[in-house]
Structures are given as structure tokens and as C-alpha cells.
Amino acid sequence: MNTNKAQEKQPMKEIITPSNKEVVVIAEQVNGEIQTVTVELLGAGRRLADKLGGKLSCFLIGSEFSNQPQELIARGADVVYVADNPALKDYRVLPYKKVIVDWINNFCPPPHIMLMGSTTTGRDLAPRIASYFQTGLTADCTELDIGPYEHTNKMDPDKIGLYPGCLYAIRPSFGESLKARILGPWKNPQMATARPGVMIPLDIDSSRKGEIINVPVNLTENELKVDILEIVREINETVKLADANVIVSGGFGLGNAEGFELMNELANCFEGSALGASRKVVDLGWISYQHQVGQTGKTVRPKIYIACGISGAIQHRVGMDKSSLIIAINKDPDAPIFKFAHHGIVGDVYHIVPEMIKQLKVHTKSTTNIKESSNTEKEYASV
Amino acid sequence: MSDIGNIFVLVKQVPDQSAKAGINPDGTIDRSKAKRMINPFDRFALQAALETKKKYGGRITVISMGPPAAEEILLESLEHGVDQCKLLSDRRLAASDTLATSYAIWKTVEYLKPFDLIFCGLQTTDGDTAQVGPSLAERLDIPQVTYCEDFRIENKKVIARRVIEGGYQWVSSSLPCLITVANSYHHLEYKNIRGAKLVQELLRNKDKKDELIKTINLDQVNADPILCGLKGSPTIVAKTDKVAEIGGSCFLQQGESVDSMVQEVVSKTNILEFTR
Ligand SMILES: Cc1cc2nc3c(=O)[nH]c(=O)nc-3n(C[C@H](O)[C@H](O)[C@H](O)COP(=O)(O)OP(=O)(O)OC[C@H]3O[C@@H](n4cnc5c(N)ncnc54)[C@H](O)[C@@H]3O)c2cc1C
Ligand SMILES: Nc1ncnc2c1ncn2[C@@H]1O[C@H](COP(=O)(O)O)[C@@H](O)[C@H]1O
Numbered sequence: 001m002n003t004n005k006a007q008e009k010q011p012m013k014e015i016i017t018p019s020n021k022e023v024v025v026i027a028e029q030v031n032g033e034i035q036t037v038t039v040e041l042l043g044a045g046r047r048l049a050d051k052l053g054g055k056l057s058c059f060l061i062g063s064e065f066s067n068q069p070q071e072l073i074a075r076g077a078d079v080v081y082v083a084d085n086p087a088l089k090d091y092r093v094l095p096y097k098k099v100i101v102d103w104i105n106n107f108c109p110p111p112h113i114m115l116m117g118s119t120t121t122g123r124d125l126a127p128r129i130a131s132y133f134q135t136g137l138t139a140d141c142t143e144l145d146i147g148p149y150e151h152t153n154k155m156d157p158d159k160i161g162l163y164p165g166c167l168y169a170i171r172p173s174f175g176e177s178l179k180a181r182i183l184g185p186w187k188n189p190q191m192a193t194a195r196p197g198v199m200i201p202l203d204i205d206s207s208r209k210g211e212i213i214n215v216p217v218n219l220t221e222n223e224l225k226v227d228i229l230e231i232v233r234e235i236n237e238t239v240k241l242a243d244a245n246v247i248v249s250g251g252f253g254l255g256n257a258e259g260f261e262l263m264n265e266l267a268n269c270f271e272g273s274a275l276g277a278s279r280k281v282v283d284l285g286w287i288s289y290q291h292q293v294g295q296t297g298k299t300v301r302p303k304i305y306i307a308c309g310i311s312g313a314i315q316h317r318v319g320m321d322k323s324s325l326i327i328a329i330n331k332d333p334d335a336p337i338f339k340f341a342h343h344g345i346v347g348d349v350y351h352i353v354p355e356m357i358k359q360l361k362v363h364t365k366s367t368t369n370i371k372e373s374s375n376t377e378k379e380y381a382s383v
Numbered sequence: 384m385s386d387i388g389n390i391f392v393l394v395k396q397v398p399d400q401s402a403k404a405g406i407n408p409d410g411t412i413d414r415s416k417a418k419r420m421i422n423p424f425d426r427f428a429l430q431a432a433l434e435t436k437k438k439y440g441g442r443i444t445v446i447s448m449g450p451p452a453a454e455e456i457l458l459e460s461l462e463h464g465v466d467q468c469k470l471l472s473d474r475r476l477a478a479s480d481t482l483a484t485s486y487a488i489w490k491t492v493e494y495l496k497p498f499d500l501i502f503c504g505l506q507t508t509d510g511d512t513a514q515v516g517p518s519l520a521e522r523l524d525i526p527q528v529t530y531c532e533d534f535r536i537e538n539k540k541v542i543a544r545r546v547i548e549g550g551y552q553w554v555s556s557s558l559p560c561l562i563t564v565a566n567s568y569h570h571l572e573y574k575n576i577r578g579a580k581l582v583q584e585l586l587r588n589k590d591k592k593d594e595l596i597k598t599i600n601l602d603q604v605n606a607d608p609i610l611c612g613l614k615g616s617p618t619i620v621a622k623t624d625k626v627a628e629i630g631g632s633c634f635l636q637q638g639e640s641v642d643s644m645v646q647e648v649v650s651k652t653n654i655l656e657f658t659r
Contacts, residue, residue, distance in 0.1 A: 035548075092554075093517075093526075093527060097521075119548055120529070120530050123513050123514075123517075126514075127512075127517035127518040128527075130482065131485060131518040134482065134617070135482075135617055136482065136617035136618035137481065137482070137514060138512075139481075139512035139514055140511070151619075155613060156614055158614070178625060180622070181621045181624075182618050182621065183618065184619070225556060225557045226526045226556040227555045228553070228554050229553040230552060230553040240549065269658055269659065270657045270659060271658070283566070289546065289566075296506075303653075304654060325653065327652070327654070328633075338633050338635055339633070343636075343651070344633045344636065345644045345648060346635065346636065346644075347637070352641060355642055356649075359642070359646065360649070360655070363649075363658055
């Protein structure tokens with residue numbers, strides 16, 4: 001048992017060249033379903049591992065797995081470590097942490113890089129693991145890369161040296177339009193959590209080969225101090241924000257909570273749409289936190305993002321500016337959102353949106369007709 | 384007689400977001416130029432502590448790590464009704480990352496022990512990592528509930544609701560426990576008259592102020608300076624870049640009739656591909 005880390009550790013040692021170039025992604029699953037963020041991390045992890053010349057592994061924790069390890073291999077993993085135990089079915093921080101640190105303690109030397117999603121799970125678990133290993137952790141990254149680093153700061157002589165193959169953990173920095181590159185090459189694993197919806201996944205390749213290794217699970221009383229009593233997931237959320245094609249998003253410019261009825265009406269014109277919101281209106285209680293887009297909400301990358309009465313503050317922008325098409329409706333021609341939207345309409349949401357709904361509905365009917373006729377054609381063709 | 388003994392709340396002073404803070408050459412925030420305030424997320428933690436005390440008893444100690452100026456936010460906490468404050472202030476803490484911060488706060492908590500509950504904000508607006516809370520819980524070897532938006536105490540256990548992707552969960556944890564409070568929790572109540580009067584008095588009576596806002600240093604909490612500040616931080620900001628402005632590419636429709644502006648967007652984009 002290794003729960004006795006609450007003692008002071010030696011200051012970090014120098015590791016100039018990585019001797020274990022393994023990149024580990026900690027998978028997230030809900031009821032056995034691999035989460036999108038994990039697939040995205042495998043995409044990012046694959047590029048890091050290739051650049052380092054190491055292997056990419058994925059750590060899967062839960063219960064009663066079937067083809068999930070294969071799925072992770074098809075998405076880029078060379079090795080999948082599986083910890084399968086009924087006590088691990090639903091995520092809980094203490095048992096999950098114990099399984100991971102026990103396993104990493106088997107590595108000698110430890111893996112070079114360890115990645116998690118910056119979800120409510122990753123942000124719960126990653127800092128405990130980093131604290132256990134006394135290693136660096138960068139939160140909520142939007143880019144990951146590998147590169148050299150030379151430390152010359154005389155204030156901190158122990159760290160001076162040239163380090164090839166460091167993890168570059170890149171994240172937006174507070175309230176400024178700045179990106180910070182954060183490194184911690186002195187201690188492995190170098191850890192980072194990455195924002196969901198940002199990293200690009202690899203296509204599924206079922207011909208990929210990989211190794212599956214079962215990991216022993218040793219839990220003690222200490223890990224069972226927290227029980228899950230109930231889990232509730234919003235069922236009325238027909239399309240998850242992360243997977244929506246079209247997001248209709250409302251901000252303070254709506255003037256009141258009822259404004260979201262109009263947003264809903266616009267969203268209903270689309271197939272696979274979802275409602276988004278700025279933090280300001282979430283804080284005001286106009287709509288629930290689940291809809292918040294931005295730095296402290298969700299990062300989204302839909303085909304179309306329609307921002308209604310949103311000013312486009314940096315904290316909102318970082319959550320949506322990777323959308324393929326951004327349409328902004330705002331009555332202030334100088335609103336910052338027009339600096340990065342693709343199409344902007346200067347006007348009152350209550351004039352523009354009803355007109356937009358009207359014009360879209362005209363076309364909706366005709367497209368439905370086309371779809372129906374093409375279906376009929378197909379039926380004929382298959383006869 | 385009361386269910387709860389000591390309640391600790393971690394509160395940090397941060398630059399006011401509305402005032403522009405400068406950036407040092409090493410990429411860290413230049414705190415000297417900015418106006419300062421209580422980290423907005425920590426207001427929820429303060430509220431959680433105050434409600435706990437009201438319902439279950441206990442004594443609230445605010446712990447803050449920062450420069451002497453952080454006294455401002457501790458006075459403000461006293462106005463809201465906390466019992467006492469500890470300010471860990473030491474030059475050797477400069478440039479601490481989250482690991483070094485959680486080390487120094489850990490030593491402070493060990494020094495102030497025992498406790499039943501520690502409340503943290505979800506994250507800070509300057510560090511913005513949400514890591515200090517869980518990192519501290521790990522050092523203390525106690526359970527944690529992060530993203531907590533509601534809770535009650537029952538039979539020496541905390542029953543808490545935490546945010547998860549797409550919903551929430553109810554969990555039950557033994558005490559002592561560390562809780563990070565989500566921003567969907569109740570807003571901080573107004574300052575109370577008793578607190579305001581107390582602070583008025585403290586501003587006149589320095590001895591009493593020094594008693595309620597005790598400034599302590601690394602030696603007093605028995606912390607190893609090697610594990611603090613720049614030396615104790617495994618991460619550094621190696622470089623900062625300006626985020627490129629996309630700008631200029633926006634087709635801006637203004638001053639025309641509503642239907643023609645909408646018509647433009649409908650015809651010039653692929654929006655119709657996604658209609659039902
Ligand atoms: C640490 C931190 C994290 C944050 N995280 C997030 C986050 O995750 N997500 C987020 O969104 N924000 C976040 N914020 C807040 C962010 O800084 C802004 O305050 C917020 O995004 C503003 O919301 P808004 O655009 O709805 O409101 P405002 O900035 O008030 O903008 C309202 C806009 O509506 C326009 N308008 C008004 N009336 C009308 C009308 N009738 N028709 C059309 N337009 C109209 C106005 O011109 C204005 O541009 C964060 C802030 C901090 C400090
Ligand atoms: N210097 C500090 N002093 C007191 N509390 C802190 C400090 N830094 C972080 N915290 C606490 O840890 C939480 C998370 O901070 P962070 O990891 O910086 O996002 C904050 O909301 C505070 O409750």
C-alpha cells in the first residue's frame with residue numbers, strides 16, 4: 001500500500017533525456033461508453049508519441065468491458081491497460097487514483113507524459129495523481145506539442161540544462177488574449193489536462209494492432225470513503241452540446257430568461273441542434289450551467305454557431321472560436337464578437353431571429369420534400 | 384454539542400478582471416499594477432462555510448496565501464461573518480505553481496489542525512487551474528468532493544451533490560473532507576452588521592486586528608523553503624504569445640432591412656444544409 005505520500009519528498013531530480021518515452025492517456029468511460037474527449041486525447045497523444053519516438057498507451061478503468069480496448073486501439077493506442085472491477089464501475093476519485101498510482105509505480109522509470117480530459121472527472125483526478133507523484137500538471141490545455149527547452153535561470157541553478165523532448169502544454173492565460181506555454185521537464189510523468197472538443201481525433205482504423213494488458217486492482221478501506229448515492233444525467237438533452245451540428249447560443253443581450261424560448265425556436269429549425277449560453281446568463285439563472293460555453297463551460301466546435309446578444313468576451317470566445325461557421329447577431333457594430341465571427345448581423349435579436357426563423361422555415365419544407373423524394377428513389381433503386 | 388468543529392476556507396486575493404493587469408517578462412502576472420479583490424469563485428466557498436456554521440455550528444478560519452496586501456480580502460471575509468483569518472505570507476513563496484502552493488497550504492493546515500471541513504473555490508481567476516484543492520486533499524490524505532453545488536451533514540458524513548458531464552451525482556463522504564464549491568452554489572450573502580462593526584473596530588485597534596488576522600511565515604508552519612516558490616515548482620511558464628486576431632473576415636450586415644440582412648446570411652452560407 002502506498003498511501004503514505006504525505007511525507008516531504010526530495011526536490012525534483014534532473015532528467016535530461018527521457019528514458020521511457022511512453023505517453024499515457026487516462027480514458028474516460030460512462031456506463032462503458034468511451035467518451036469523446038478520450039478519443040480526442042488519443043489523437044493528440046499519437047502525434048506526441050510519434051514525435052518522441054515512443055509508444056502511446058491508454059489506461060481504461062471500469063467494469064465489464066467487452067470491445068472497448070479494441071476501440072481504443074483503433075483510435076491510436078499501442079497498448080491498453082485495463083483495470084476491470086465491479087467497485088470501479090462508476091468513476092470515483094479515490095479508487096481510480098489508487099489503481100493508477102499503483103500501476104505507474106510498477107513502471108521503472110515512469111512514463112514520460114500522462115494526459116487526461118479537463119472534464120469534471122479529469123480535473124478531479126489529475127491533481128491528486130500529480131500531487132502524489134510530486135510532478136507538474138498543466139490545466140485545461142488547448143494545444144500540446146513536443147520540443148526542446150533550455151533552462152538558464154540562475155535563480156534556480158538545480159534545474160539548469162538542456163531538455164530535448166519536453167511536453168509543451170499550451171493554454172490560454174487569464175483574461176488576456178495570451179497563450180502560455182508551460183513546461184515541467186524535471187520530473188516524469190509530465191502531466192496535462194486538455195480541454196474537450198479541441199484536440200483532433202484519428203479516424204477509426206480497425207486494422208490497427210495493439211496489446212491489451214490487464215492490471216491488478218488492490219483497493220483498501222481508505223479508497224472507499226466516498227460512496228455514490230445517485231447519478232442523474234439530463235435526459236431531455238436530446239443532443240449533447242459537444243456533438244451538435246448547430247448551436248444556437250444566447251447572451252445577456254436577450255434581456256431576460258424568456259429570450260431562450262426564441263433561441264429554442266431557432267434551434268428547432270435545425271437537425272441535431274443544441275442551446276448554448278454565455279456565463280453571464282448562466283450566472284443570472286436564465287439557463288442551466290450545462291449550456292455554458294467558454295473557458296469555464298464547454299468547448300464546442302459545431303458546424304454552425306449562432307451567437308445572439310453575446311459580446312464575445314475572450315472567455316466565451318475560447319470555447320467556440322473553432323466552430324466552422326460563426327454567425328453573430330448583436331446590436332452593437334463594435335461588439336468584439338464581430339472581430340472573429342464569419343458573418344455578422346447588426347441588429348436587435350428580437351427583429352433578426354424571428355425573420356431568420358421565417359426564412360429557414362420556408363426552406364425547411366422544400367428540403368423535407370427533397371429528402372422524401374430521394375428516399376423513394378432509393379427504394380426504387382433497391383427493388 | 385455542535386456537529387462540526389473547525390471549518391477552514393481557502394480564499395485567494397486576485398487581480399480585478401475589469402482592471403488590466405500587467406504581464407511580467409517571465410510570463411507571470413504583475414500583481415503590483417492591478418486592483419485586487421476576493422477570487423470570485425471563493426465567494427461561493429465562503430458562503431458554503433457560513434451556511435455550514437449556521438446549520439451545524441463550528442468555527443470558521445479563512446486561510447490565505449499571498450502578499451501582505453491580501454489583508455484587504457481577509458477584512459472583507461470578517462465582515463461577512465468568519466471567525467478568524469490566517470495569512471501565510473513569505474517572500475520565499477513567490478512564483479509558486481499549484482504544487483508548491485498546495486505544499487505551503489498543506490503545512491499551514493497541518494499547523495492549524497484539527498478540522499472537519501475545508502472549503503475551496505472551484506478555481507481562481509488568475510491561476511485558473513482548479514488544482515490546488517484536490518492537490519491539498521491528496522497531501523492530507525482525505526476524501527474530496529469537487530464541483531459541489533449542494534450538501535448537508537448527516538451522521539458525521541457529508542452528503543453532497545456534484546456536477547458531472549451532462550448532469551449531477553449525489554455522493555456521501557466521511558469527514559474530514561475537502562469540498563470545492565461550484566459557481567452554481569448560492570451567492571455570498573451581504574456583509575452583516577456585526578461583521579462590519581467588528582472590522583471598524585479592528586481598523587482602530589491594531590492589536591485586535593493582528594489577533595484576528597494572524598500573519599504567519601514558512602518557518603512558523605514548519606515548511607521547507609526548497610519545496611516552495613520557484614524552487615518547489617515543477618512547472619514554469621516558458622513563453623507567452625498573443626492570440627492571433629482573426630478579424631477582418633467578417634461579412635458585416637448593417638443598416639439594411641432586416642429581411643435583406645437575413646437573406647444575405649441564408650444565401651451566402653451553408654446554413655440551409657442543416658435545417659430539418
Ligand atoms: C475566469 C473567468 C471565466 C469566464 N468564463 C466564461 C465562460 O466560460 N463563458 C462565458 O460566456 N463567459 C465567461 N466569462 C465571462 C465573460 O468575461 C463575459 O462576462 C461574458 O461572456 C459576457 O456575457 P454576454 O456576452 O452574454 O454579456 P455582455 O458582455 O453583457 O454582452 C451582451 C451583448 O448583447 C448585445 N445586445 C444587447 N441587447 C441586444 C439586443 N436586443 N439585440 C442584440 N444584441 C444585444 C450588447 O451589444 C452586448 O454586446 C468568464 C469570466 C472570467 C473572469
Ligand atoms: N494562494 C492561495 N491562498 C488561498 N487559497 C488558494 C490559493 N491558491 C488557490 N487557493 C484555493 O484553491 C482554489 C483553486 O485554485 P487554483 O488551483 O489556483 O485554480 C481557489 O479557489 C482557492 O480556494
